[in-house]
Amino acid sequence: MYSIIRSIWLTFLHAFHKRETVLYPEEKPYLPPRYRGRIILSRDPDGKERCVACNLCAAACPVDCISLQSAEDDDGRRYPEFFRINFSRCIFCGFCEEACPTYAIQLIPDFEMGEYNRQNMVYEKEHLLIDGQGKYHGYNYYRQAGVDMGVKGKGEGENEEPPVDIKSLLT
Amino acid sequence: MKNIVPGGRMIKIEINGKYYEVKAEKNLLEVSLSLGINIPHFCYHAALGSVGACRLCAVKKYRNASDTKGRLIMSCMEPVTEGLILRTEESDVIKFRAAVLESLMINHPHDCPVCDEGGECHLQDMTVMTGHNYRSYNFKKRTYTNQNLGPFIHHEMNRCIQCYRCVRFYKEYAGGKDFDVFASHDHVYFGRHEDGILDSEFSGNLVEVCPTGVFTDKTLKSHFTRKWDLTNAPSVCVHCSVGCNTIAGERYGILRRIMSRYNGSVNGYFLCDRGRFGYEFVNHENRLKKVKIRLSKNENPVVAENDQLQVSLNSALSDNKRIIGIGSPRASLEANYALMNLVGTENFYHGISKSDYELTKTALHILQNGPAHSPSLKEIENADVVFILGEDLTQTAPMIALAVRQAARNIPLQAGEKTGIPRWHDAAQRDRTQDIKSPIFVANPYQTKLDELSREPYHASINEIAKLGFAVAAQINDNATSVKDVDTRQYMLASEIAVALKNAKNPVIISGIHCGNKEMLHAAANIAFALEALQIKSSLCLVVPESNSMGLGMIGGKSLEDAYRRIEQGEADTLVILENDLYRRAEKEIVDEVFQKCKHVIVLDHLMNDTASKADILIPVGSFAESEGTIVSNEGRAQRYYKVFPSEKSVPESWRMIGEMIKIVRDQIDHPWKNFDQVAKEMGDDIPEFSVIHQKMPGNGFRILNEKITRQPLRFSGRTANSAHIAVNEPKLPQDHDSPLAFSMEGSNEVPPSSLVPFYWTPGWNSAQSINFYLDEPNGSMKGGDPGIRLIEANKNAKVSFFEPDITDIEQKPGEFWIIPVYRIFGSEELSSKAKAVAERIPEPYVLMNEKDIAGSDKNENGSANINISGKEIFVKIKIDPDIPLGIAGLTVNLPGMPFLNLPCSGKIKFASGNSNNQKPGRP
Known part of the structure; x- marks a missing residue:
């Protein structure tokens, strides 16, 4: 008997508490930077596309909603010829971001993606690519990789010796 | 290899607490892999043998039950011995392997995302398998500059882990001269002495042999797709008569690459560059995609609308004197058979020139009726004496040339085995061998790449080579007639060859029709027959020009010239040409005139060519990647290729399109064949030689536990996004009613029958090395037998009857x-x-x-x-x-x-x- 009255009392008290709900959409809630919302493709500090079209995000995607094709520019730099995410299938699990070796694909705190027409949920590269670096600043994959794809010469990357002179026996 | 070692003694050993009976002549790594036990390894390759360079395949060996300490050994360098106890997963072994891998990874760049090997990389597999998950090396990495190695191979030397597989394959296995290892200590460099095109015809195999991404496929790079994203099908190479097995991979409707599909009796682990890189014709801009119809004789053909094709075919197939069908040696048996069905046996013609026709018939006659065995590539590899007459194998049937290169090692390998060096002990065997070679004899008018194997290459006119052949046969067996005017050199050489062949255990005679001389075939046959008469098991390999030349020869039909004659005489006025460019088979004037005389020319082909441009009705049909079919190799092995991806509706398979035409001709409502199996079955009923194909090949009803075999790996990505730009609703998957394979990742994960393996994958092994788990032993046969059905067997009961030499002098005009x-x-x-x-x-x-x-x-x-x-x-x-x-x-x-x-x-x-x-x- 006592516990029932206590419960009613406590519930009643909530009527005078500060409200947890907000009046969305007039009032927007705070979402932390690592909130898993809409997916974007970011650029590296030089302003070039970070995505190297390695296909790891597509492979990691549990609902297989990412599709892309790699291409190469004149320097041999890899980029996605097209990059498509079918958001009507996406479950915002963030596996793609985890799989991405270049910080290109990122989930951002934006969830307002409702559409009347399901076809509009299919995002192509032009809808995904932003002009900034997103959450992770200062990283340029091609400076870490061994390949020479127009960003740096052979042996000019971070943690690289100059190329071996194979004609020398001693050094 | 299992055929070579006599006896095949079995030994009992214990691995990880289980007892196994294994072959005595093997090493521990081979044994473990064939038992399905994972042992990490790099430098060992089943076709190349062991050198013990990478130190990764460490295991622990105990001499017997009383040995408690054991010792760490390299499994690839250790022969099996009675009663030994092997532990592959002890903590010190695991630690050792992780340490080896860590040191190999020190200089390996952070490239995987942009590396074409990623996802099918042996190094990635080994890193995971050894458990070396995080790098602790914080110092600078070594770098190299790359070389431009031509249009086939991309070079990225930073990724090298110095396993030496590439040089061992390129120089030692394939006989290449322009590739080597340079520099010293931890600076060794694998490449050419300078930038330039790799000269070897087998350079493409570096892609599969290299355990990392140093050598990758440049054609794949231009339309790159990861291994896990490819839709694959078991296929057969259509670029020469050898019939190598391939895996063809597609994505987004583009054929992406060709990999070798293991067939222990044919190509083994390798392919030639023509087979590997020739696939891009499927993606060619001149591919025919739409039906084109010429409305009147002098107009240009226009793209047909709606049922225009039906109307035009109706009029062409009904309004004519007679329809003549011209088949093709590059079309499948079933397509050729369908055409024969359409026009009737008496109106079916081989689409090859008269000389090619006669030579193919001769070759077929020799192999079907003679006592000589038609060898598989594996059997050529196991030969101890080879005599090549008038065929430049490296150019006409490259994989046979590669097999001959291995045959050249057999005598020294056997001698090495007698001194106690096992066959797989590659470094020791090569040190012992030096320049010793099995007796290989090459006779060709001009220099060939195989001359270097030959003791005394013989260069003379085709007639002189044929004479040499007849002389050899006569010296082996007195009943074989020799030719009269044999000169001293021919006589001396003939006796040397005859002695070598007589002393051989597995002699192989190779010739072919590329030299254009029937007597050459007769001479080669005489040698093989002469050996058979002495009870020496001999093999006779006859090379024919195209992928299905042998099969077309077996179907029956007449030569192209006969067809032309009938058209010129006005007996027929309608031509149906199946996948054939007649301008490659006869002089332009003749073909032009034939087309001029024809009322209707119907061409079915996949690429625009001169013949297609003359067609009144041009019907696009699927290439090998978009249709299924059976082709017969020069060995007489019938092998089937399957659709890699469903063709567009406007590009049907040849047999299906011809079926539509049969409907019109016979005024039927139903298509004569519901699916591919029905064509194959009907073909077997009509041509008894082919009935075994339908009986033995798994038909479209074949299932494993009620499921189809998947063309796509489990990790196939993008299912719900690939076509989302067209329509967000996912369409129904294309169905395949013609084969037991599905265009899907859903289906059976069991190992399919050997002829139906669409790709290789084993848990832990994403790289091409996973092949080993599909074999009964490394370098052995596929589990359940190698793919393909041999249609040509020697007639062992045939009385040996030799061919009489009939060498006519060439008609060389003076001054010419x-x-x-x-x-x-x-x-x-x-x-x-x-x-x-x-x-x-x-x-x-x-x-x-x-x-x-x-x-x-x-x-x-x-x-x-x-x-x-x-x-x-x-x-x-x-x-x-x-x-x-x-x-x-x-x-x-x-x-x-x-x-x-x-x-x-x-x-x-x-x-x-x-x-x-x-x-x-x-x-x-």
Whole structure:
């Protein structure tokens, strides 16, 4: 008997508490930077596309909603010829971001993606690519990789010796 | 290999607490892999043997049950011994392997995302398998500059882990000369002495042999797709008569690459570059996609609308005197059979020139009725004496040349085994062998790449080589007739060859129809028959020009010239041409006239060519990647290729399209064949030789636990996004009613029958090395037997009857040269020459001549010449061949742009001066 009255009392008290709900959409809630919302493709500090079209995000995607094709520019730099995410299938699990070796694909705190027409949920590269670096600043994959794809010469990357002179026996 | 070692003694050993019976002549790594036990390894490759260089395959060996300490050994260097106990997963072994891998990874770059090997990388697999998950090396990494190795192979030397597999394959296995290891200590470099195109015809195998991404497929790079994203199908190479097994992979409707599909009896682990890189004709911009119809004779054909095709076919197939069907040696058995069904047996013609037709028939006759066995590639590899007559194997059937290179090692390997060095102990065997080779004899008019294996290469005219052949046969067996005018050199050489062949256990005679001489085939047959008469098991390999030449020969039908005659006589006025460019088979004037006389020309093909451009009704059909079919290799092995991806509706399979035409001709409502199986079955009923194909090949009803076999790996990505830009609702998956394979990742994960393996994958092994788990032992046969059904078996009961030599003197006119055909691996084959990468390797047309023949006209090697063959002039470069006999000139044939020439024949050669002539070589 006592516990029932206590419960009613406590519930009643909530009527005078500060409200947890907000009046969305007039009032927007705070979402932390690592909130898993809409997916974007970011650029590296030089302003070039970070995505190297390695296909790891597509492979990691549990609902297989990412599709892309790699291409190469004149320097041999890899980029996605097209990059498509079918958001009507996406479950915002963030596996793609985890799989991405270049910080290109990122989930951002934006969830307002409702559409009347399901076809509009299919995002192509032009809808995904932003002009900034997103959450992770200062990283340029091609400076870490061994390949020479127009960003740096052979042996000019971070943690690289100059190329071996194979004609020398001693050094 | 299992056939070679006599006895095949079995030994009992214990691995990880379980007892196994294993073959005595194997090493521990081979044994473990064949038992399905994972042991990480790098430098060991089943086809190359063991060298013990990478130290990764460490395991712990205990001498017997009383040995408690054990010792760490390299499993690839350790023979199996009775009663030994092996532990592959002890903590110190695991630690050792992780340490080895860590040191190999020190300089390996952070490249995987942009590396084409990623996802099928042996190094990635090994890193995971050894448990070396995080790098602790914080210092600078070594770098190298790369080389441009030509249109096939991309070089990225930073990724190298110094396993030496590439040089071992390229130099030692494939006999390449322009690739090596340079520099010293931790700076070793694998590449050429300078940038340049890799010269070997087998360079593409570096892609599969290299355990990392140092050598990757440049054609794949231009439309890169990860292994897990490819839709694959088991396929068969269509670029020569050997019938190598391939895996073809597709994504987004583009054929992406060809990988080798293991067939222990045929190509094993490898492929030639024509087979690997020739696939891009499927993606060619000149692919036919729409039906084109010529509304009246003088108009250009226009794209057909709606039911226009039906109407045109109706009128063409009903309003005519007689329909003649021209088949093709590059179309499948079923497509050719369907055409024969449409036009009737008496109106079916082989789409090959008369000389090719007769030679193929002769070859087939020899193999079907003679006592000599037609060897598989594996059997050629196991030969101890090889005699090659008048066939430049490296250019016409490259994988046979690779097999002959292995045969050259057999005698020294056997000698090595007698001294106690096991066959797999590659480094020791090679050190012991030095330059010793099995007796290989090469007789060819001009120099070939296999000459280097030959003790005394014999260069003479085709007639002289045939004479040599007959002389050899006569020396082996008195009943074989020799030719009269054998000169001393021929006699001496013939006795040497005869002695070698008589002492051989597995002699192989190789010849072929590329030299264009029937007597050569007879001579080769006589040698094999002579050996058989002495109870020596001999093999006779006859090379034919195209992927299904043998099969077409077995179907029956008449030669192209007979068809032309009937059209000229007005007996027939409608032609149905199946996947064949007649301008490659006969002189332009003749073909033009035939087309002129025809009321209707119906062409079914996949690429635009001269014949297709003359068609009144041009119907696009699927290439090997978009249809299924069976082709018969020169060995007589029937093998089936399957659709890699469903073709567009407007591009049906040839057999299906011809079925539509049969409907019209017979005025039926139903298509004569519901699916591919029905064509195959009906073909077997009509042509008894082929009935075994339908009986033995798994049909479309084949299931594993009620499920189809998946064309796509489990990790296939993008299912719900690939076509989302067209419509967000996912369409129904395309269905395949013609085979037991599904265009899906859902289905059976069991290992399918060997002829239906669409791709290789084993848990832990994403790289091509996973092949080993599909075999009964490394380098052995596929589990359940190698794919393919042999249709040609020697007639062992046949009474040996020798061919009488009938060598007619060549009709060489005075002052003229005798011009013989020279085939090129890149260019002489029709389909592969349309592939972009292969096209870059096609040489300019040239003529091979003896220096002395040119010296008379004071022109140097860089000169060019006008060749006049019965009034037809061709302008070509001159190449010097010091060994080609005087008065004989070898002219490259079938290169793009060259007209058809009926070689060999007599022709005039006029020397032009240097490069002053601006004419493009090859143009008339």
